[in-house]
Amino acid sequence: ELKVEQNPLFLSMQEGKNYTIYCNYSTTSDRLYWYRQDPGKSLESLFVLLSNGAVKQEGRLMASLDTKARLSTLHITAAVHDLSATYFCAVDTGYSGGGADGLTFGKGTHLIIQP
Amino acid sequence: DAGITQSPRHKVTETGTPVTLRCHQTENHRYMYWYRQDPGHGLRLIHYSYGVKDTDKGEVSDGYSVSRSKTEDFLLTLESATSSQTSVYFCAIKKGLAGYNEQFFGPGTRLTVL
Numbered sequence: 658e659l660k661v662e663q664n665p666l667f668l669s670m671q672e673g674k675n676y677t678i679y680c681n682y683s684t685t686s687d688r689l690y691w692y693r694q695d696p697g698k699s700l701e702s703l704f705v706l707l708s709n710g711a712v713k714q715e716g717r718l719m720a721s722l723d724t725k726a727r728l729s730t731l732h733i734t735a736a737v738h739d740l741s742a743t744y745f746c747a748v749d750t751g752y753s754g755g756g757a758d759g760l761t762f763g764k765g766t767h768l769i770i771q772p
Numbered sequence: 773d774a775g776i777t778q779s780p781r782h783k784v785t786e787t788g789t790p791v792t793l794r795c796h797q798t799e800n801h802r803y804m805y806w807y808r809q810d811p812g813h814g815l816r817l818i819h820y821s822y823g824v825k826d827t828d829k830g831e832v833s834d835g836y837s838v839s840r841s842k843t844e845d846f847l848l849t850l851e852s853a854t855s856s857q858t859s860v861y862f863c864a865i866k867k868g869l870a871g872y873n874e875q876f877f878g879p880g881t882r883l884t885v886l
Contacts, residue, residue, distance in 0.1 A: 700877045762814035
């Protein structure tokens with residue numbers, strides 16, 4: 658059974674600081690996705706990482722994938738309040754040999770950025 | 773906007789009653805998914821469809837059934853709702869590129885079973 662673990666699950670940080678969210682998964686896969694969810698809203702796709710060593714950046718967010726370590730990171734640079742949200746990583750279940758086509762999600766990291 | 777709508781957006785029902793949630797897409801995508809989101813669990817796959825009349829189970833399919841009689845509609849049915857099925861339900865589509873499973877989500881349905 659594929660397991661996806663995120664840490665931390667809750668993070669409160671100050672504007673201007675840097676931090677990293679970690680996503681570990683339990684089986685071989687080179688398909689990893691990051692999503693953002695605002696309170697009461699749907700999920701918004703942020704990054705698609707499709708190979709070992711993939712790095713994607715959008716504004717103050719940068720995501721990377723190390724398939725050998727089964728680890729993805731989401732790095733926040735000089736955080737601003739607008740980045741407050743819950744961030745999910747997800748691994749492609751079918752592609753990893755887990756059976757059902759679909760995504761297996763981590764539990765999410767609830768990020769609060771304070772002035 | 774991936775052209776996905778869900779109905780109803782909110783529903784309160786009683787234990788033992790049947791409930792059907794609808795997901796509608798306007799872009800003719802082959803793959804559609806139903807997830808549930810619960811605090812502390814992230815999102816979990818209930819069922820998915822890979823074409824008209826073609827469906828399969830996900831991680832938490834017990835107590836749920838699905839149907840897809842048209843490409844644009846994917847229905848999720850709770851035959852006899854239980855309080856443990858109180859959740860937010862999200863429909864998603866995949867935009868069809870081989871080996872590429874980026875999914876786009878609908879607005880969600882908040883279901884409360886009393």
